[in-house]
Amino acid sequence: MGYSFWLSEGGARLAGIDTESPVPKYYQLKEIIRDMIEKEELRAGQAIPSEREFCERYGISRMTARQAIMELVNEGLLYREQGRGTFVAEKKLQQEAVRLTSFTQDMRDRGMRASSRVLEMEVEPAGPVVARMLGVDRGTRIVRLRRVRDADGEPMALETSHLLYEVARGVLDVDLSERSLYEELRKAGVRMSRAEQSYEAGLVSEAEAEHLGVPAGSPALLIERITFDQNDRPFEYVKSTYRADRYRVTTVLHP
Ligand code: GLP
Numbered sequence: 001m002g003y004s005f006w007l008s009e010g011g012a013r014l015a016g017i018d019t020e021s022p023v024p025k026y027y028q029l030k031e032i033i034r035d036m037i038e039k040e041e042l043r044a045g046q047a048i049p050s051e052r053e054f055c056e057r058y059g060i061s062r063m064t065a066r067q068a069i070m071e072l073v074n075e076g077l078l079y080r081e082q083g084r085g086t087f088v089a090e091k092k093l094q095q096e097a098v099r100l101t102s103f104t105q106d107m108r109d110r111g112m113r114a115s116s117r118v119l120e121m122e123v124e125p126a127g128p129v130v131a132r133m134l135g136v137d138r139g140t141r142i143v144r145l146r147r148v149r150d151a152d153g154e155p156m157a158l159e160t161s162h163l164l165y166e167v168a169r170g171v172l173d174v175d176l177s178e179r180s181l182y183e184e185l186r187k188a189g190v191r192m193s194r195a196e197q198s199y200e201a202g203l204v205s206e207a208e209a210e211h212l213g214v215p216a217g218s219p220a221l222l223i224e225r226i227t228f229d230q231n232d233r234p235f236e237y238v239k240s241t242y243r244a245d246r247y248r249v250t251t252v253l254h255p
Pocket of ligand 1: 101102103104105114159161179180181182183223225236238240
């Protein structure tokens with residue numbers, strides 16, 4: 001078949017699989033394939049080499065190759081077509097739902113660049129819902145931050161974060177259009193311990209449509225998150241509307 005990337009000019013591809021490494025071989029192969037996709041040596045819609053070719057190229061067993069490919073299929077990076085082979089999926093975004101990631105990190109993991117348009121950043125008293133979610137009294141000072149979240153310059157989500165003022169006041173002066181809120185909070189000493197997140201199907205509202213660049217009524221994925229600090233105290237309550245045509249969540253299920 002002759003895949004040109006086997007003969008990588010830079011030699012990087014030839015590094016192959018390290019049999020001495022404690023990292024499982026199937027995992028190393030996954031990383032190699034992921035890397036090829038990120039570097040666009042393998043592009044969306046293109047067939048990847050067969051299991052047999054991977055075995056010959058990297059001196060691994062059929063089972064190892066199969067496991068690597070199967071996991072990437074499950075993660076949505078590759079897809080199979082009966083009788084035709086395995087192909088690279090479009091960059092519809094996948095997120096490993098178990099990791100506490102920021103939007104910036106989530107996009108980076110998918111090979112995309114995050115940026116934001118800050119629509120509002122206000123200090124205001126917490127209303128009843130926000131107060132309940134953050135476990136504080138009504139009227140407690142919070143920072144409300146509303147951003148359009150772009151991936152590769154195109155709208156991906158609209159996000160409204162409510163943060164405890166005492167935790168987030170340091171970010172009030174930061175230009176968040178090119179920066180990550182979480183990175184700024186970490187710099188300020190905030191340690192995130194966990195988050196509770198829920199997903200719901202929904203529709204893009206009139207008010208959101210323009211920001212998201214899709215017609216009102218388009219399908220959306222609504223995500224809510226409460227994030228806890230090192231003392232297990234909630235400091236962030238966020239509601240996000242993701243474009244369903246661009247965003248996909250993948251979870252790994254264990255028996
Ligand atoms: C995700 C979460 C939000 C969080 C945001 C931070 O989108 N759902 O709860 O506020 O990430 O993103 P960043 O650090 O990129 O600003």
